[in-house]
Amino acid sequence: MDVQQITTYNIGVEATMAVISGKWKPIILCHLNCQAMRNGELIRAIPNISQKMLTQQLRELESDDIITRHVYPQIPPKVEYCLTEYGKxxxxxxxxxxxxxxxxxxxxxxxxxxxxxxxxxxxxxxxxS
Structure with a gap:
């Protein structure tokens, strides 16, 4: 039998911070507020983030249904990230x-x-100057 873990927050801001915490997620979200962006565009817009960290943060935001990853069926592959309705x-x-x-x-x-x-x-x- 699977036991579901209970997550407890003392105040709503804790839940918000659990989703957008860290140095990079709010910055990524600010950029995606304006438009859908490709990986390379995000790297250029956030020059101090490493590719590994960007990928990790994007995956976490996607897992929380804040952003969506859209893969276009073309060669070379084109991938764009944008906010979900919930993410907006x-x-x-x-x-x-x-x-x-x-x-x-x-x-x-x-x-x-x-x-x-x-x-x-x-x-x-x-x-x-």
């Missing part, structure tokens, strides 16, 4: 995280700290 419900969460981070960067700059923000689409982007 995280857009408000990741957008809020992004906005908060940009305000934090602005606050740090106001305090005299030198911080580069490389996202040229951000209103807080400042090109370094």
């Amino acid at each position: 419900t995280l857009a408000k969460v990741t957008s809020a995280m992004c906005s908060w981070g940009e305000r934090y960067i602005d606050k740090q700059r106001a305090a005299g700290n030198q911080i580069d923000l490389l996202d040229t689409n951000s209103e807080f982007y400042q090109k370094t």
Whole structure:
């Protein structure tokens, strides 16, 4: 007889963090909020992530039904990742995280700290000289 393991959370944010925790998942989700992307596009968009880590994070997000992997039947194979309908419900969460981070960067700059923000689409982007 199989015994089903019970997962317990003390607060809802724990469940959210269980799904999107780590350094890379929120970043991947922010990129996929805008458009479906191929593996190489994600690597270029997130230059500090290794291929192994990207693959692992994508698999975990797929397993949690946050993203879907679409393989096109062509040679060479084309694979795209995009948010599922369920995954799109995280857009408000990741957008809020992004906005908060940009305000934090602005606050740090106001305090005299030198911080580069490389996202040229951000209103807080400042090109370094």
